[in-house]
Amino acid sequence: MHQSATIKDVALKAGCGVATVSRVLNNTGSASPEMRIRVAAAVKELDFQFSEVGRSLQSSTTRTIGFVVPSIANPVYADALQGAQEILTCSGYQMLLICTNYSPESELSAIRTLISKQVAGIVLTVSDAERSEGLSIIRNRGLPHCLLYNNAPVSHESWSVDDKAAAARVAQAFSENLHNQTGFLALNFNKSDRARQRYEGYCVGCKARGMKKPQLLEISEDFEDLTMKLKLFLSENPSITGIFASNDFLALAIVRSARKLALNVPRDLSIIGFDGIDVGLMVEPTLATIVTEPKMLGAGAGRTVLSFINKTEVPKPPSADQTFNFRAGGSLAYLGAESSDDGKITPFPSSFDPTN
Amino acid sequence: MHQSATIKDVALKAGCGVATVSRVLNNTGSASPEMRIRVAAAVKELDFQFSEVGRSLQSSTTRTIGFVVPSIANPVYADALQGAQEILTCSGYQMLLICTNYSPESELSAIRTLISKQVAGIVLTVSDAERSEGLSIIRNRGLPHCLLYNNAPVSHESWSVDDKAAAARVAQAFSENLHNQTGFLALNFNKSDRARQRYEGYCVGCKARGMKKPQLLEISEDFEDLTMKLKLFLSENPSITGIFASNDFLALAIVRSARKLALNVPRDLSIIGFDGIDVGLMVEPTLATIVTEPKMLGAGAGRTVLSFINKTEVPKPPSADQTFNFRAGGSLAYLGAESSDDGKITPFPSSFDPTN
DNA sequence: AATAGAATTGGAAACGTTTCCAAACAAGTT
DNA sequence: AACTTGTTTGGAAACGTTTCCAATTCTATT
Known part of the structure; x- marks a missing residue:
């Protein structure tokens, strides 16, 4: 009024x-x-x-941290943001949030916007950390920042899953269960350095264990034709026994597609996912996957930026092998002797395998 | 630098x-x-x-909309925010996000913070829309705003599910499947007017259909003791055949607890959820639930606030009965003649029942 | 009673914009 | 040549703060 x-x-x-x-x-x-x-x-x-506006003008600093993430609909980022929120709130900072929808152009404009809003710092997930224009602008300005879910190039702090190591761990899991030829399922392969690094790490891991080079199954934005693609993929690569999906949603989707093709998971096709979202424990069979801790990472990235701002000690991110765990699940079959059973799985084996 | x-x-x-x-x-x-x-x-x-700060001071308006929601970890709000994001971005506005963790006190301080940051408008979900102090502050200041997921008291715009009508629809579903005595499962009952309205609407619906008054099963913050609580609840109310959970997470959790008690869902206990998160279609049996459209609601609330700011025509929220759909699912059993089957459910019946 | 020192107070500048207004200038009309 | 009109330009005020500095008032000491 x-x-x-x-x-x-x-x-x-x-x-x-x-x-x-x-x-x-x-x-x-x-x-x-x-x-x-x-x-x-x-x-x-x-x-x-x-009026914080008047104050900000005078003090030339806002108590606001900018966040740039691909999407909030993805629970991985949503959880990370939740973790960051809790940290920021404690320190009296607010969160200015921009979603890029996995588009590198929006990424740059998001960063420009945040800069002109004079955020005190930025937490961001970029499409390609090695060649992000936005990221170098941030560095040039000397703006406190921290990457999230991007493995950092030199001179950038980062809280992230070690994608390569985690993917190699997946190769190990397949190998231990006697799978030899597998596929890698990715969405937005060109728009996400995470997916690419997972593929790279997976290839390395497979090679190290004497497995065949994994075939790439890449799908487009919407999952619509996934079932047909899978059918084609399997007919082109008939000896594939397992698929590593670059995130859990894809993993769940591919399980569904396999079912539609009258394939039994895991007997006919084993699936391993990535992220460890809770849902993986509620589906049947449970999803074997790499478990990550988005909240912890988000909180860490938030703390890192705050420590830059306050010139306090910068928190140490977890070491590479502590950023993930492999979780066994019913979607991964052992191809040895016992594989002749009826394919039945115990309903809710929430057994963790906290490999290093 | x-x-x-x-x-x-x-x-x-x-x-x-x-x-x-x-x-x-x-x-x-x-x-x-x-x-x-x-x-x-x-x-x-x-x-x-x-510098947007300088500009804002001069123009006394920021191109920023404040959002206050209980949590981003809950996909209902995450999706709503995603929907709002897309609208805001198109109009060149940014999102300042604060989570309250379902605490009424944080709610008020969040609103104060947003006001001092001079946001151009606010979209918010409050604990109790009828007696929210923050909400009346907003009204007194004449700040453009729109409620989200709260059914609006007079003189407030709102995009929300009609909780009472939806809950009554659940009563109808139970009734049609010949359930007579059911329970209502709620978390944070005292902190969420949504839960209370659902219970109220459910009671009314049950009464209208001649069912017994539903018993209330209320649980605390963490689900830890849910299984024991359920056991106690069922022993106190032995003739209960179904439970209406006030959100899908609770529904999934109660399904798990029922299993731990060696109860077959739905044969021994039917479950209906609320929200319609995707996961409900991936679990076994699929979850019967009320399906809502968080993205649409979030986008609508965003558009409403923008229209207040730009003094353009205010978009009409969907009519009450268009804010939800009942989705049939394997977790709801028919207690009539056929109920003597072996309790098997088809794996993925994604059949919608778009009841008005 | 005079004075030093401390406590209290307000004016004004600065922060980065936009916008009003008047000044300077160009070009066309008598 | 003296106007009128229109375009281009920059100074200055305003937006809401904080903070420096000088001015005023108070208290205690001689």
Whole structure:
């Protein structure tokens, strides 16, 4: 309704200068008890609140951290943001959030926007950390920042899963269960350095264990034709016994597609996912997957940026092998002797395998 | 590294006044072609970008919309935010996000924070829309706002599921499947008017169909003791055949607990959820639930606030009965003649039942 | 009673914009 | 040549703060 009251209004009502009001309200400098009372009364009467805009202009810093992520609909990022939120809130910072929908162009414009809003720092997930224009702008400006879910090029802090190591761990899991030829399923392969690094690490892992080079099954934005693609893929590569999906949603989707093709998971086709979203434990069979801790990573990235801002000690990200765990699940079959059973799986084996 | 360039630096480098730079860059007022070139050159050389802080102070409006939601970890809100994001981005607005973790106190402080940051509008989900202090502050200030997932008291716009009607629809579903006595499972019952309204609507619906009054099963923050609580609940209410869970996560959790008690879902206990998250289709049996459209609601709330700001026509929220659908699923058993079968369920019946 | 020192107070500048206004200048009309 | 008109330009005020500094008032000491 009415325009917000400013510090001038308060000064007028309290019968003093604006400097005094500022001093009283911020508890900086001295003020007589009587004056404090008058100011407090005026504030109450006018329901006064400082304008952060005025403050920011004066102090040339906002208590706001910018976040750039591909999507909030993906629970991995949603959880990471939740973790960061809790950290920021404790320190009195707010979160300015921009989603890029996996588009590198929006990435750059998002960063420009955040810079002109003068955020105090930025946490971001980019499409390609090695050649992100936005990222170099940030560095050039010397803006406190931290990557999230991107493995960092030199001179950038980062909280991330070690994609290559985790993917190699998947190769190990397949290998231990006597799978020799597998596929790698990716979405947006060209738009995500995560997917590429997982593939790379997976190839290395497979090679190291004497497995065949994994075939790449790449799909487009919408899953619509996944079943047909899978059918084609399997007919082109008939000896494939397992598929590593670059995230759990893809893994669940490919399980469904396999079913539609009358394939039994895991007997006919084993699946391993990536991310470790909770749902993986609720489906039948349970999803074998790499478990990550998005909340921890988000919180870490948040703490890192805050530590840059406050010039306090920068928190150490977990070492590479502590950023993930392999979780066994019913979607991964052992191809040895016992594989002749009826393919039955225990309903909810929530057994963790905390490999290093 | 170096301090950001200001409009003054640009003016200096271009050899003109700041007013001219402002005019050229904003394309407001006239400027000679030669001057435009000089300014453009200076901007490029300095990598100049306007400070939104300065602009906001001058225009007394930020291109920022504040969002207050209980949690981003809950996919219902995450999806709603995603929907809103897309709308905001199109209009050049940003999202300032605060999570309250279902705490009414944080709610108020979040709103105060947003007000002092001078957001142009607010989209919010409160704990209790009827008596939210924050909400009345917003109204008193005449700040453009829209409720999300709260059924609105008079004089507030709102995009929300009609909880009462949806809950009544659940009663109908139970009734049609010949269930007579059921329970209602809620978390944070006292902190969420959604849960309360669902219970209320459910009670009304049950009564209307001649069912017994549903028993309330309330659980605390963490699900830990859910199985024991369920056991106790069922022993106290032995004739209960179905449970309406106030959200899908609870529904999935209660399915698990029922299993641990060696109960067959749905033969021994039917479950109906609320929200319609995708996971419900991936579990076995599939979850019967109320399906809602979080993205649509979030986008609608965003559009509403923008329309207030731009004084354009306010979009109409969907009518009450269009805010949800009942989705049949394997977790709901028919208690009539056929109930003597072996309890087998088809794996993925994604059959929708678009009841008005 | 005079003065030193401390406590309290308010004016004004600065932060980075936009916009009003008047000044300077160009070009066309008598 | 003296106007009128229109375009281009820059100075200055305003937006809401904080903070420096100088001015005023108070308290205690001589």
